[in-house]
């Protein structure tokens with residue numbers, strides 16, 4: 001039985017912030033139901049049949065379609081300065097592409113510049129991203145070196161800034177050695193953070209590179225030759241061993257080979273708390289594309305660890321995802337234009353590493369996984385959003401369609417198809433690794449925090465609409481799985497208490513947090529826009545002055561976030 005919604009004061013009523021989606025099939029990782037979903041102020045308020053809703057509410061008919069939790073891409077690199085180039089998808093273009101493809105939250109990697117502290121790096125990323133993001137985002141922090149200061153600042157990031165994951169590299173010039181990895185993992189464990197690794201043996205790669213270049217192999221085909229599967233698998237094993245010594249949950253980013261996935265499977269079977277991420281590129285492409293005679297094409301496929309020449313790899317990785325050896329699919333979106341890739345024309349080691357994927361991740365996984373009959377829609381949801389929400393402690397606010405969760409929803413047409421092309425994608429980059437691929441599964445509507453951003457296939461991205469989401473430490477999924485069941489929201493109903501329980505997380509994070517003691521550099525506090533994150537209460541996510549794009553300037557007034565709206569606080573719009 002449904003209950004009528006509370007009477008809303010007239011001044012809070014606006015058809016803008018209310019939406020009902022009818023007749024769709026709601027897919028969560030734990031089940032499918034046919035119910036209507038009522039959204040108000042950016043939050044899912046009711047799920048059920050014959051809901052009683054206020055007049056003037058927009059209705060979307062989702063008959064024959066799925067309602068999926070908005071995708072969470074846990075691995076992007078927007079405007080990332082790397083290998084002498086800067087990735088061309090910035091936080092605006094990158095998140096716009098994300099939303100166009102059904103992803104409603106991304107987690108980017110903050111990467112400190114040489115000499116920059118990880119705290120300053122965090123502030124700088126916030127400053128860069130906050131005004132640009134079209135959807136919610138969080139940050140992982142990379143640790144390109146180890147020191148006592150890094151250790152201290154990790155604590156500040158965890159306790160005061162909502163960062164709960166740190167990435168260490170076992171390759172590249174900024175890799176950590178085993179002793180440093182041990183210390184970094186130990187600190188993650190103490191703080192309740194998730195340790196992440198880029199797992200490749202950098203010392204072996206350096207020796208291989210010398211040998212391969214000496215043989216005169218300078219083209220993109222040399223990239224994989226220098227980084228064979230066992231070099232990846234060895235690092236996966238070593239990271240698991242080190243994490244085990246300090247009992248730290250470990251997340252291996254971009255598992256790219258069968259051997260590495262098998263190594264991870266073995267560690268999991270021994271009880272290591274390790275989670276593995278596949279990249280969407282590796283499910284659709286193999287390393288033979290790096291042997292093409294056209295440099296732009298081959299170089300466009302260069303990333304690390306490399307796509308594997310073994311043509312059975314994409315299907316094998318898909319099966320590892322089906323069997324829960326791997327838990328998520330990310331994009332590692334790090335896009336470089338052809339001209340930037342040409343930095344490595346005479347030497348493959350100079351090709352900026354990275355490919356696109358944030359826009360096409362969901363469609364490509366649907367095609368290769370669901371449409372191919374390897375996974376069902378529920379597993380698709382786990383791989384594209386729920387597991388990321390659980391591992392990074394966003395669940396059940398994100399990654400779930402339940403009463404009280406954020407209204408991040410995709411209306412997915414499994415029967416429609418689209419053909420991917422650089423000519424029509426929403427990225428800033430002039431190349432698409434999936435060019436020409438036709439996928440079943442099209443996001444016809446994408447609802448971000450209650451607002452319809454993709455509307456019957458048309459995107460109306462709003463710059464600055466997204467907000468930074470803090471990721472609290474000690475995610476139950478990795479630190480105490482027995483607690484997870486009790487967190488799960490109602491799949492059905494209208495219970496105000498359930499809504500309060502989930503919103504409690506937000507309240508703690510944004511309203512009741514102790515004032516941090518850290519002092520910011522002047523340059524960060526006195527930003528020209530005045531919108532940089534600041535410790536004294538953080539950037540106010542309900543800042544009524546946040547900017548939106550020119551294209552939607554007329555909508556500015558209808559979606560203003562306020563801290564203390566008349567009639568009491570709401571976490572959405574009024």
Ligand SMILES: NC(=O)NCCC(=O)O
Pocket residue numbers: 077198302303304305332334353354355
């Ligand atoms: N993966 C890649 O090749 N580029 C992005 C940086 C990284 O994740 O290592």
Ligand SMILES: [Zn+2]
Pocket residue numbers: 075076077332334
């Ligand atoms: Zn990456």
